[in-house]
Amino acid sequence: MDALDLLLTRTSMSRLEAPAPNAEQLDIMYRVALRAPDHGQVRPWRFLTIEGQGREALGELYAKALIHQNPQASAEQIKRARAMPLRAPMIIVIIACKQEHPKVPEYEQIIAAGCAAHGLLLAAQAQGLGAFWRSGEMTDNKHVTQQLGLQENEQIIGYMYVGTPSSDCKIGAQLEPAEFVSSWPN
Template identity: 55%
Template sequence: MDALDALINRTSCPRLEGPAPTPEQLDLMLRAALRAPDHGALRPWRFIITEGEGLVRMGELFARAALKADPELPQARHDKCLQMPLRAPMIITVVAVTREHPKVPLDEQLISAGCAAHAITQAAFAQGLGAMWRTGEMTHNSHVRSGLELAEHEQVVGFIYLGQRCREREAPMLDLAEFVTRWEG
């Protein structure tokens, strides 16, 4: 796929089926992530790959986290948490690894990690795969953080759900004039 095609026409895909991306497809997505713009070449990111049985374990982690946060958790919510990671055959958890730096503020490092997450969705789309960037209450949950073995200076930027696209969606054609001005001094 042409690079501009991918950039302009990428859409998310909430319903994703197996098979999971191949090792070659995964490699390309991660290489795209590593080319995210990065002030100071700090590489403020890391990527956790989960598939197969790991997705079941992730659902259990989410369910335990929800139960810890609310001991009265309704059964339906508990079951939903168990199922959440099973919405795709692979999840890449994108983790921002930010550190105090004399020149590069933490915000900029977080933005770089976000760009890396977006590059994964772009590279998925360019390879005919589907992707969906999700966050939600599990993103900053302390039980989930320790289950994923995050250090103090790390945070989840997103869970990128990946798999085969079930349904094609057209990208909305927005009006540029709504978002663009020129500044001429």
């Protein structure tokens, strides 16, 4: 696929099914992610790959976290939380690893990790795969972050759902640059 074609049609794909990326495709996705712009070469990121039964374990974690957070949660809410990670055959947890740095403030490090996440989206699509970046309350739930092994300086910036797009994924409308761009000075 031509690079500009890919960049001009990048689209999130919410309906994902098996197969998950194979080892080679996943390696390429991570290599692209690691090309993210990174002030000071801080490498403010790391990733967890979750697939197969790991997704069920993540669902269990979500269900426990919900009950802990809201003991009144209904059976339906708990069931929904448990099923969330089953919406794709693979989930990549994107973690920003914030480090003290004399020149690179924390927000720049989070942006760099976000650029890495964008790389995952692009590299998935380039290989005929699909991906969808999700966040929600399970990104900063203490129970979840502890069980996933995050340190104090770390933050989940998203769960990237990855798989094979079901055939009905549509490319989003093209926004017009003129609506967002102006010259300065006028």
